[in-house]
Amino acid sequence: MYSNSIYNKTVILGNNISKNILSNVRNYHPVVLPKAIKKAKSIEKKKKNIAFKNTVENKTEKVDPILGKPNNPFIERLKLEIQEPNILSKGYNLNDVDRLLFGAKEVLKNKAINLIGSTTESIENIEKKENEKREILLRILTLRNADNVEKQKVLNQLAIKEFQRFDGDTGSSEVQAAVMTIEIYNLMDHIKKNPQDKVHIRKVRMLTQKRQRILRYLKRDQPQKYFWTIEKLGLTDDNVHMEFNMDRKYMDEFEIWPGRTLVNINKKENEELKKKRRMEKQALRRALHEKLLAKEQQIENESQ
Amino acid sequence: MARLNFLGFVISQGKMNKTIKVRVLQKKFDKKVQKHFLQKKDFLVHDEGNICKEGDFVRIEQTRPLSSKKFFAVAEIRKNKGQQFLTYQKEAKINVINEENDKINSFKLKQELNNKNVELTESFYNDLNKIKDLKLKKELNDDELKRINEIKEKYNITQENNVFTPSVNELSEKINDLAIGIKLSNTVNKLFNDESNNDKLNKIFEKINVNESTQKNIKKNLVRKYIKSAPISELEQLGLSI
Incomplete structure (x- = not known):
């Protein structure tokens, strides 16, 4: 291509000048560097590339693919919400229970009044007994005294209410993802207490992979909703698309059981790590040196 | 010669300056298995201006070699x-x-x-007690009116009559519905039980396309539905009225 253009120029220009240019072309030959310098240059280039790669890697925040970002406000609020005193387990509503108990008490009282030989004392006794009954019932039914299964059910219902598209919607992708996250949080609490429970570790792995699949579908289906849900659940886009195996490396990295080392670094990996650190240091030093040089040059320019 | 053209998705961006990676999917026929397979190939593509983002659907075009591994450039962004x-x-x-x-x-x-x-004094159970006491009285003090207002505020009650006694309109509507239902069932029973009404029944069956083989209860339900929804003029022709 380049030779062609030069050839065209020669045709257009006169003979005398063309000779000149041609002689220049003949004289031109690319600068051939010695092999050693070439090698050194390539090594430096590669080092620079690796340093750049490392900086990019350090900049991206690492988010737990199971639990998401720490202190997720959505999950924390739900956990506070089930600690309220007036929530009953097994789907009962406090006001409904109160209404029923009040009605029962009134009926008993009316019966007692209509009986012959009823006194004010007997009626008061009935009221006392009914009040006691209510206290006992509420003690049985409060969510504070309920087991974990009941609490989980209430949590699920609260999550569904926030994510549903219409009333009674339990099947849309974001609802499924939210319910799965609540189950995952529950199981992870269990695993942290019982590190030997291999069955539940497997369950968590399968659940997270299922959640990934469903969220991937949601991204294809309704991208706007997808980004809202992952933001709400504390996940990132990378978390959804990454290959996730709940292996020891993951457990070590995110400290599921703090104070335990699960993966021992072998000699080769250790050397690589050291090399990486060395390279980072060198890159830093080089950058500082370049900055200093630039400053000196600036001062010289100003003085001139 | 026509230039090579491909369509593909951007799969990585921002890692190299002015360069993106594009995945191209193509159908390939495997001769050995006699079957089509999806073949995917990743290209490094020149993107002057760094406009493309991950997930874009782009058309790429062949150019002269731009570097050792790059000989394509972005021609257009089909879907951003x-x-x-x-x-x-x-x-x-x-x-x-x-x-x-x-x-x-x-x-x-x-x-x-x-x-x-x-606190127990303010639970719903005790509020009901208070309401009962207040309802028995015919004349209320200022103090008691104040208490009523407090309770109303607590349960977000705005209208006075709606809560404790259901409105008269609602009740009358319910009674009307009930009366119509009773009349309907009476007329349907008469139609099915009296043999003299067989002509009318057959007419209705023709209108709603009911076979003789259908069960009696289903027939009854269908007739009931028809009488409920049919216009009055049609019913008058048959000699029925609700």
């Missing part, structure tokens, strides 16, 4: 899905923070109310 994703992500971050703040504030308000209601 990547750009859309980025905007959605930014919107979602702001929306979720606002939403969570609102929800936590409303929850705290609810929590305060609940903390007040924990």
Whole structure:
């Protein structure tokens, strides 16, 4: 291509000048560097590339693919919400229970009044007994005294209410993802207490992979909703698309059981790590040196 | 010669300056298995200006070699899905923070109310007792009126009559519905039980396309539905009335 253009120029220009240019072309030959310098240059280039790669890697925040970002406000609020005193387990509503108990008490009282030989004392006794009954019932039914299964059910219902598209919607992708996250949080609490429970570790792995699949579908289906849900659940886009195996490396990295080392670094990996650190240091030093040089040059320019 | 043209998705961007990676999917026929397979091939593509984003659907075109591994350039962006994703992500971050703040504030308000209601004197059970006492009285003091207002505020009650006694209109509507239902069932029973009404029944069956083989209860239901929904003129022709 380049030779062609030069050839065209020669045709257009006169003979005398063309000779000149041609002689220049003949004289031109690319600068051939010695092999050693070439090698050194390539090594430096590669080092620079690796340093750049490392900086990019350090900049991206690492988010737990199971639990998401720490202190997720959505999950924390739900956990506070089930600690309220007036929530009953097994789907009962406090006001409904109160209404029923009040009605029962009134009926008993009316019966007692209509009986012959009823006194004010007997009626008061009935009221006392009914009040006691209510206290006992509420003690049985409060969510504070309920087991974990009941609490989980209430949590699920609260999550569904926030994510549903219409009333009674339990099947849309974001609802499924939210319910799965609540189950995952529950199981992870269990695993942290019982590190030997291999069955539940497997369950968590399968659940997270299922959640990934469903969220991937949601991204294809309704991208706007997808980004809202992952933001709400504390996940990132990378978390959804990454290959996730709940292996020891993951457990070590995110400290599921703090104070335990699960993966021992072998000699080769250790050397690589050291090399990486060395390279980072060198890159830093080089950058500082370049900055200093630039400053000196600036001062010289100003003085001139 | 025509230049090579491909369509593909951007799968990585921002790692190299002015370069993106594009995945091209193509159908290939395997001679050995006699079957079509999807073949995927990744190209390094020149993107002057760094416009493309991850997830974009682009057309790429062959150029002269731009570097040792790069001989394609972006010709056009067919669908700027990547750009859309980025905007959605930014919107979602702001929306979720606002939403969570609102929800936590409303929850705290609810929590305060609940903390007040924990005391036995203010539970719903005891409020019912109070209401019963107040209802028995014919004339109310200022003190008692105040108490009524407090209870109303607590349960967000605005209208006076609607809560304790259902409105007369609602009751009358219910009674009307019940009366119509009773009349309907009476007329249907007469139609089915009296043999003299067989002509009328057969006419109705023709209208709603009912076979003789269908069960009696289903027939009855269908006739009931028809009489309920049919216009009055048609019913008069048959000699029926509700």
